[in-house]
Amino acid sequence: MYVTTLLLGLIIFLNIIFAFVVIFQERRDIGSTWAWLLVLLLIPIAGFVLYLFFAQNFRRKRLFYWDDIKKRGLDRGLKFQMSQFRSDQFQFKNNISSQNKDLITMNLLHNQAVLSEDNQVEIFTDGKKKFAALFQDIEQASEFIHIQYYIIQKDNLGKQLMDLLTKKAKEGVKVRVLYDELGSRRINKKFLQDLREAGGKVEAFFPSKYRLINLRLNYRNHRKLVIIDGKIGYIGGFNVGDEYLGLSPKFGYWRDTHLRIEGAAVYSIQTRFILDWNLASADHDVVYTPSLFPHLPSKGNVGIQIVSSGPDSEYEHIKNGYLKMITSARKSIYIQTPYFIPDSSVLDALRVASLSGVEVNVMIPDKPDHMFVYWATLSHIGELLKVGAKVYLYNNGFIHGKTIVIDDEISSVGTANIDFRSFKLNFEVNAFIYDECISQHLNDNFRKDIEVSSVLTLEEYQERSRWIRIKESISRLLSPIL
Template identity: 55%
Template sequence: MFSVFSSISVAYLLNIILAIFIVFLERKDPTATLAWVLVLLVLPGVGFVLYLLLSQNFSRKKLFTMKINARKTFGDFLKKQQDSVNSNKLIFIDKNNEIHKDIIKMNLFRNQSFFTQDNKVQIFTDGREKFEEFFKCIEGAKESIHVMYYIVKNDDLGKKLIALLEKKAQEGVEVRFLYDSIGGRSLNKKSLEGLLNAGGKVGKFFSSLIPLINFKINYRNHRKIVVIDGKIGFVGGFNVGNEYLGLNKRFGYWRDTHVKIIGSAVIDLQRRFFLDWGNATKEDLSYQPKYFPELNVKEEESGAGIQIVSSGPDERDETIKQNYVKLISSARKSVLIQTPYFAPDESVMEALRIAALSGVDVNIMIPNKPDHLFVHWATYYYAGELLKYGVKIYTYENGFLHAKTVVIDGTVASVGTANFDVRSFKLNFEVIAIIYDTETAEKLEKVFYDDVKVSLKLTRELYLQRGIAIKFKESISRLLSPLL
């Protein structure tokens, strides 16, 4: 009996020491600090282990580096664009987007994101259509195929992708395949053996030397990027697995958004892939012209304006969140948001409240069913809070909504991998494409309102009718939302 009490006392002592460390030494966000202290107090011993597994600080680490010659080449093009913006000489193909020049400038200087206007954009909202085009583009590859996904299942769709990559590698095409160690945990040596034997290269992001234990489990590469021959790019919400074709009975139809890009914006997708690939594999990918089209973009060339913006826990700024806040703040007519997880921090909530109070038509669409219970109930709490300010909330009823899109005033849009939650803002490695193009934004706007037809409008009256059990779940999930 004495030994039991001694063990409990030691656990509490460890928790107290760790709580003091978190509060006074780690420079965490106050909400995250309070959430961790709550976990430590409620789960003595277990909370200590969870902290060791789930909480690391990458903010002082430079995980991704670029070779000197690559920095010089990209730097010259960036400097030219920065000078063009500073001297008000940047020409906008779509005049509706001159108002967003300050966002373009922010991303040029803070995230080194090119702004190019020669891009063609194709939108996919259905998994079968997306993968049909995706596989077709891979089949047509002549030189290189670079694939990065967060989740790749070892099921029919996953096997089809790997078999196709193996075939292209046998044809002499350079194939690099990168997946997240957590999201791709169902893959094994046997499933990748054929691709490797064919000459393809495989990388695993944040892999662990210790089986079944990964001390970086909380930090996931959530990006989905594909670049083919340096000319065709894919980015968006779809992962690789049968469920993304609507074949999982639990979720039913899978509603997501992905874009195919042809144009100079693919340069930035390629650069992002190489940075992640270099971190995972340590392969020396010095700048080679064969992977990048010439950076001779003409400002007056017709097409969609695009910037590729990425962020992660290794960076000082929460770049994607800053872009979301800036886009919302720039709205004059409407804000349309689709996200499976909606548990933002106070800065995003305040931007949405101010927009709604200013007369902007703010609309948010979330799933009607959970795939992660705590995040689901946190989503309902934050959505419910915005109902007080006149924000329109819709729950998608035709399956599972996984799209991560923002459309502002029907003139500018964002499509990518980042959700509206603290995990995407702080913990995950994410990427989005900001598309400064009225035609594309209007298409995405139509997609949103088509989805409204198969959604339920969550009114303030309906929300207040929820039971005690749901209110309790929401309250607990809200407290834990900085850790989810």
């Protein structure tokens, strides 16, 4: 009896200590703080274990260093553009970029997101078409292929990709593949063996240091990037797996958004890959060479910034970009996201926009892939319905695209969802696009998706059952740590 009392007292004491750590040491936002306090209070021992695995704070650490890979040529270009913006001497090539100077300046000065205005962009919403184009580009590669995905499945599509990369490696093309260990947990050494034996290099991001134990489990690299010969770049929401071709019995058709880019924005995509690769690779073998950043003739006139964010960033760069876009809206906002769990700043910005007469449109899936996230999404969607926003439930399979379009003029496409995880915990990357044609194309896709979606009205939402309301409330309470 004495031992039991002593043990209980020790657990209570440790919980108090951890509570003080959460409140005073970690300096988290209030929502996350209360969520972790609730976990520690309700499940004392298990809560401590969860805290160790899921609550590290990388914002006090600097993981990526510009000088590590000695990209002196790009460094000079970045400093020159920053100097031009600070002195108000930068010469914009199109009106849309000029009209959004504040957003561009924020991304440039605080995220080193260089603006390029000579890009050509192709939009993919269908997995079969996206991977057909990607495989064709890989087939034509002559110098190098850099590939980074959150998920690479050990299935037919994954094997096709590995077989093609192995073939190119045997031809003498330098192949590097970076995957996230958690997202790609089903692949193994045998699956990668042929590529490595052919001379290709493969690395895992934040791998387990000890078998079955990974204290960085909660901080995943959610980026999806491909760079071919430094001339072509891919960025967007598609991972590698049969389900992204619409072959999953559970999800059916997979609706996503991905970009194929030619132009100087490929330099920025390449830079992002190299930084991630050198962090994951023990050899840090990629250094600046002109062949990695070849001269690129102008392919178009689309303005693009490649913006990255992650748990090591001082600021939530992609979220801040979203906020700046939302608050600049005069006519319309179109958002597609599989998860809608915004923090109070984004939710308030959308509510204010709707109350101000801006047409706010949000499209989410009508089926869950993660139950708690789904119920938390519905809870937050209700807040928008109350202020007159239009909400659409995608019925034609699963919508996974992460897009936001403002006034048919500026847009963002990438890997970041509208949720706490993408804003704070995951390593993400988005293309911020300053072009009317691309933005209108994205909105045309949204309007086509409306044809296979149902409208969620405020009346229907308010008629949901008490049990659904309970699940929403619990999920919303835990949403800062989902």
